Amino acid sequence: MTSVQKNLLVELFVEELPPKALKKLGDAFAGVLRDQLVAQGLASADSVLTAYASPRRLAAHLTSVIAQAADKAVSQKLMPVAVGLDASGQATPALLKRLAGLGADASAVAGLKRAQDGKAEALFYESTARGAALAEGLQKALADAIARLPIPKVMSYQLETHCELPGWSSVSFVRPAHGLVALHGAEVVAIEALGLQAGRDTHGHRFEAAVDPVVLRDADSYAQQLADDGAVIASFDARRAEIARQLAAAVVKVGGGAKPIDDDALLDEVTALVERPNVLVCSFEREFLEVPQECLILTMKANQKYFPLLDAAGKLTHQFLVVSNITPDDASAVIQGNERVVRPRLADAKFFFDQDRKKSLASRVESLGKVVYHNKLGTQGERVTRVMKIAEAIASRLAVSTGDATLPAHAVQAAQLAKADLVTDMVGEFPELQGTMGRYYALHDGLDASVADAIEDHYKPRFAGDTLPRGDVGVVVALADKLETLAGMFGIGNLPTGDRDPFALRRHALGVIRMLIEKDLPLDLAALLGDAAAQFRGIEGFDAERATVALQGFILDRLAGSLREQGASAQEVDAVLAPLPQRLGEVPKLLAAVRAFAALPEAAALAAANKRIGNILKKAPEADAHVSELLLQEPAEKALHAAMAATVPAANAQFDAGDYAASLQTLAALRAPVDAFFDGVMVNAEQPDLRLNRLGLLKSLHEAMNRVAQLERLAT
Structure with a gap:
C-alpha cells in the first residue's frame, strides 16, 4: 500500500535571532530537515524545499512527504562460512549467538545466503526493515537540524517543569524557543523539541497582527496566513x-x-x-x-x-x-x-x-610608540620606522625606472604618517576608517596629494577584488607595509595554519603579488624580502633565513594557487614557477608563452627530451656547459651542435627583449636534431673526454631551453 503524499511544514518560533546569522540559520535548518527526511525515505529528491526565516522564526516547507516510508530489504554480513558452519554443515555456537543478537534463532540458518566476500565465502542474513513513520523520522530530522545549526553563540535557558516537584530543566539553543509547529497537510505531527510539543499555533507581528495566535489551517497556508493574519512576510x-x-x-x-x-x-x-x-x-x-x-x-x-x-x-x-x-x-x-x-x-x-584637526598627523607619530604592535616585534612606532626604511629602498629602485626624483621622499613621508590616524578620536570610534581619515587629515595639513592618497591606499588591496593603490607613492607604501608584516611574522615563526591566519598573511601575500604583477613593477622579489628582513636585525628570536627563503616559497605558492584559479593548468604553472622567477610582473607573459608553446606539435617531444636531459644531468654533477667541436664525432651530435648555434642566439635575443613566446617558438626547431641525437649518440661514452663533451652539449641545450620555463614540467 502506497502512503499518501502531503506537504510538510515545520516551524520553530523563538525570540529575536541574531540578524547577521539569520539567512544562514534559515537555510541550514531547512536544508538539514530535507536531507534527513530524504535519507529516511519520507521525502524524495524531487521534493521542493522552501526555507523561511524571519526575526522570530525558522521554518521549512517540503512538498511530497509521506506518512510511512517503504520497507527496505536489508542484507547483513554475519561471518565467513568456515566460521559459521562446521564440517557437517551445522551452525556453530558463534553463528547462533550472532543470529540471536539479530532477533533470529536456529531456524534462520537454512535461509542464510552464501556469497563471495573477498577471498572467502561468507554468510549473509537477509531481512526486511520496516520503513520509518513520519513522527519518528521527523523527530530525528528535527533533532539533527537543531544540533547542526551554525549557531554563532549558544544561549542556555531554563524551562519550568510541570511536575509537582520543584526544579528547572536547562535547554541550549541560539535563542529561547516558545513554539513548535509540525503539520503534515492539515494534521499535526506529534513531535517535540526544546521542551515544546508540536501544534498548529504560531504568532505574527508583535503589534500589527490581526489575530494572536495565528492558527494554521494546513502546511500550504503558512506563508499566506502569516501575511494576512500575522502581518509578517515569513520568507x-x-x-x-x-x-x-x-x-x-x-x-x-x-x-x-x-x-x-x-x-x-x-x-x-x-x-x-x-x-x-x-x-x-x-x-x-x-x-x-x-x-x-x-x-x-x-x-x-x-x-x-x-x-x-x-x-x-x-x-x-x-x-x-x-x-x-x-x-x-x-x-x-x-x-x-x-x-x-x-x-x-x-x-x-x-x-x-x-x-x-586641531593636531597635525606629524605631531601624532610619537604617540605610536606607546601602542603595542606585537610582543616580540615592538610598538607601532618601531613598526613605522621599519616600514619607512623598506619604503625608501623600494622607492629608490622605482625612481630609476619612473624618473620621479620625488618618489623616495614622498614615500618615506607617507610611510611615517600612514598609521598616525590610529591615535585619532575618529578612528578610535570607527576603526573601519583608518587610512580614510588619515587622508583627510593629511590634506588638511597641506601635504602633497600623492602622500595623502598613499596614507589611505596603503591598506589596499584589503580583500579579493579590491582596487590597488592609485599612485606610485601608495604602491610603494602598501608594498612596504605588507612586506614588513610578512617578514616580521615569518621571522618569528608566526606562520598561518590550515584554518588560522590571524594576521591575514595570505591576504598580504596576494596583495604583494597583485601589485607586482598588475603594476608590472621592475622589482626583484628576493631583494624586496631581503630589504624587509634586514629591518629586524637585533630582534631576539628573529630568523632571517625563514623570513626570506620560507616567505618566498609562501608567496610563490599563493601565486600558483591564484594562477590556477584563473584557469592555468597545474603543469603550466609549475613550469613557469619552478625556476623561481624574481620579476613577478613577467609571470603572465611567461605563462602565455608556455601556453603557446604547449600548443605546438613539437612541444610534447621537446618536453619529454628536456625531462630526459634533466635526469641525465642529475647523475652527472661534473658536467658544465662547455662544448669542444673537435670532440664531436657522431653526425647526430654535430647536427645538434650546428642547430643550436643557429637557433639559441636568436632565442636568447628574443628572451632578452621580453618576447618569450617567440623565444620558445624558435627553440621548437630543435626537435628533430634532439630526437636524432638520442637515437644515434651514446651519451655515456667510455672515453671520459667524449662523455664530458656530450654532457656539456646537453647542459648547454638544457640551459637554453629552460630560460623561459622548466619545459620538462609539461611532460606527461
Missing part, C-alpha cells in the same frame, strides 16, 4: 525583495537622481531585523555634510542600519531611508524619532572630526 528572500522595491520607490519620490547606498550586507541585515518592512524618508541638518561622508555613512549604517542617500554624482545628501518594522497611518512620529536618534550620532562624528 527572507521575499522580505528582502520587498525592501529593495520600497527603497527604489522611495528614491523616485525623493527625486533629483538620488540613490541609496549599494550595500548587500546592510540589506541582508535589515531584512533580518524586520517582519513587515516599511521604508520612510528622513533627513538631517545640512551642516553635518561638512564632515567627510565616509564618517556619516558609516555611523548611519553601522549604528542605525539606515540607508544613506547619494546624489547623482555619488555625494552624500542630507536625506536617508529608514526601514521601519511598523506601518502606522501617520508615519511622522516614526520619522521624527529616527531623525532625533541620528542627530547625536552625527554630532559626535562632527565633534571628533573638528577635534582631530
Whole structure:
C-alpha cells in the first residue's frame, strides 16, 4: 500500500535571532530537515524545499512527504562460512549467538545466503526493515537540524517543569524557543523539541497582527496566513525583495537622481531585523555634510542600519531611508524619532572630526610608540620606522625606472604618517576608517596629494577584488607595509595554519603579488624580502633565513594557487614557477608563452627530451656547459651542435627583449636534431673526454631551453 503524499511544514518560533546569522540559520535548518527526511525515505529528491526565516522564526516547507516510508530489504554480513558452519554443515555456537543478537534463532540458518566476500565465502542474513513513520523520522530530522545549526553563540535557558516537584530543566539553543509547529497537510505531527510539543499555533507581528495566535489551517497556508493574519512576510528572500522595491520607490519620490547606498550586507541585515518592512524618508541638518561622508555613512549604517542617500554624482545628501518594522497611518512620529536618534550620532562624528584637526598627523607619530604592535616585534612606532626604511629602498629602485626624483621622499613621508590616524578620536570610534581619515587629515595639513592618497591606499588591496593603490607613492607604501608584516611574522615563526591566519598573511601575500604583477613593477622579489628582513636585525628570536627563503616559497605558492584559479593548468604553472622567477610582473607573459608553446606539435617531444636531459644531468654533477667541436664525432651530435648555434642566439635575443613566446617558438626547431641525437649518440661514452663533451652539449641545450620555463614540467 502506497502512503499518501502531503506537504510538510515545520516551524520553530523563538525570540529575536541574531540578524547577521539569520539567512544562514534559515537555510541550514531547512536544508538539514530535507536531507534527513530524504535519507529516511519520507521525502524524495524531487521534493521542493522552501526555507523561511524571519526575526522570530525558522521554518521549512517540503512538498511530497509521506506518512510511512517503504520497507527496505536489508542484507547483513554475519561471518565467513568456515566460521559459521562446521564440517557437517551445522551452525556453530558463534553463528547462533550472532543470529540471536539479530532477533533470529536456529531456524534462520537454512535461509542464510552464501556469497563471495573477498577471498572467502561468507554468510549473509537477509531481512526486511520496516520503513520509518513520519513522527519518528521527523523527530530525528528535527533533532539533527537543531544540533547542526551554525549557531554563532549558544544561549542556555531554563524551562519550568510541570511536575509537582520543584526544579528547572536547562535547554541550549541560539535563542529561547516558545513554539513548535509540525503539520503534515492539515494534521499535526506529534513531535517535540526544546521542551515544546508540536501544534498548529504560531504568532505574527508583535503589534500589527490581526489575530494572536495565528492558527494554521494546513502546511500550504503558512506563508499566506502569516501575511494576512500575522502581518509578517515569513520568507527572507521575499522580505528582502520587498525592501529593495520600497527603497527604489522611495528614491523616485525623493527625486533629483538620488540613490541609496549599494550595500548587500546592510540589506541582508535589515531584512533580518524586520517582519513587515516599511521604508520612510528622513533627513538631517545640512551642516553635518561638512564632515567627510565616509564618517556619516558609516555611523548611519553601522549604528542605525539606515540607508544613506547619494546624489547623482555619488555625494552624500542630507536625506536617508529608514526601514521601519511598523506601518502606522501617520508615519511622522516614526520619522521624527529616527531623525532625533541620528542627530547625536552625527554630532559626535562632527565633534571628533573638528577635534582631530586641531593636531597635525606629524605631531601624532610619537604617540605610536606607546601602542603595542606585537610582543616580540615592538610598538607601532618601531613598526613605522621599519616600514619607512623598506619604503625608501623600494622607492629608490622605482625612481630609476619612473624618473620621479620625488618618489623616495614622498614615500618615506607617507610611510611615517600612514598609521598616525590610529591615535585619532575618529578612528578610535570607527576603526573601519583608518587610512580614510588619515587622508583627510593629511590634506588638511597641506601635504602633497600623492602622500595623502598613499596614507589611505596603503591598506589596499584589503580583500579579493579590491582596487590597488592609485599612485606610485601608495604602491610603494602598501608594498612596504605588507612586506614588513610578512617578514616580521615569518621571522618569528608566526606562520598561518590550515584554518588560522590571524594576521591575514595570505591576504598580504596576494596583495604583494597583485601589485607586482598588475603594476608590472621592475622589482626583484628576493631583494624586496631581503630589504624587509634586514629591518629586524637585533630582534631576539628573529630568523632571517625563514623570513626570506620560507616567505618566498609562501608567496610563490599563493601565486600558483591564484594562477590556477584563473584557469592555468597545474603543469603550466609549475613550469613557469619552478625556476623561481624574481620579476613577478613577467609571470603572465611567461605563462602565455608556455601556453603557446604547449600548443605546438613539437612541444610534447621537446618536453619529454628536456625531462630526459634533466635526469641525465642529475647523475652527472661534473658536467658544465662547455662544448669542444673537435670532440664531436657522431653526425647526430654535430647536427645538434650546428642547430643550436643557429637557433639559441636568436632565442636568447628574443628572451632578452621580453618576447618569450617567440623565444620558445624558435627553440621548437630543435626537435628533430634532439630526437636524432638520442637515437644515434651514446651519451655515456667510455672515453671520459667524449662523455664530458656530450654532457656539456646537453647542459648547454638544457640551459637554453629552460630560460623561459622548466619545459620538462609539461611532460606527461
